[in-house]
Amino acid sequence: GQNIDQPTEMTATEGAIVQINCTYQTSGFNGLFWYQQHAGEAPTFLSYNVLDGLEEKGRFSSFLSRSKGYSYLLLKELQMKDSASYLCARGANDYKLSFGAGTTVTVRA
Amino acid sequence: EPEVTQTPSHQVTQMGQEVILRCVPISNHLYFYWYRQILGQKVEFLVSFYNNEISEKSEIFDDQFSVERPDGSNFTLKIRSTKLEDSAMYFCARKTGDGNTIYFGEGSWLTVV
Numbered sequence: 001g002q003n004i005d006q007p008t009e010m011t012a013t014e015g016a017i018v019q020i021n022c023t024y025q026t027s028g029f030n031g032l033f034w035y036q037q038h039a040g041e042a043p044t045f046l047s048y049n050v051l052d053g054l055e056e057k058g059r060f061s062s063f064l065s066r067s068k069g070y071s072y073l074l075l076k077e078l079q080m081k082d083s084a085s086y087l088c089a090r091g092a093n094d095y096k097l098s099f100g101a102g103t104t105v106t107v108r109a
Numbered sequence: 110e111p112e113v114t115q116t117p118s119h120q121v122t123q124m125g126q127e128v129i130l131r132c133v134p135i136s137n138h139l140y141f142y143w144y145r146q147i148l149g150q151k152v153e154f155l156v157s158f159y160n161n162e163i164s165e166k167s168e169i170f171d172d173q174f175s176v177e178r179p180d181g182s183n184f185t186l187k188i189r190s191t192k193l194e195d196s197a198m199y200f201c202a203r204k205t206g207d208g209n210t211i212y213f214g215e216g217s218w219l220t221v222v
Contacts, residue, residue, distance in 0.1 A: 031209075041215070041216075042200055042214060042216045043152065045210055045211065045213075048209045048210060087152065093165065094140065094159060094164050094165055095140065095211060096142070096154050096165055097142075097144075097154060098154065099152040099153070100151065101151045102151060
């Protein structure tokens, strides 16, 4: 299988930092993607990692360790609009994506 | 870059009817995908389409489903003899040339009654 594991829910306060972890099976790996999805909407691309290390993009950063089959998405300076589901997706051949179930992040004032 | 455009945004159909969902790329791309998301569940891969041919398909993508690019632009997903369990959001996606980004369309919400 292509098990992608991530926590179901996380809650944080406005202005705080939240880290969403994701583990995946390493065989046939072809990149790790993170998406944001608001209820009833399409996934919106956030980041792509194919090499080890941290990729920073504004308030959002993504980290990858290929040997450990591990990634995380770091959300900084949380805003209310960041309340959404965050999807970890593993790329395989032809960049076919296998998605995790998503982590629902709730930002509280 | 803009995402792909999908039509219809929402369709209600009777069980057993055929449905065609359309995906219109903004520019000429080679890689397209269809995914679906049943309400409250995770996004699932259906099929990848490369250079006008099916590249890979999932177990979900059985004989009930077909894809084609009839006029070289629109990319369609046809669902024959729809079932109640086909009710889901169907997303078209495309890959950028460098493979670093996969954009999803806004989705077509299919309700089978």
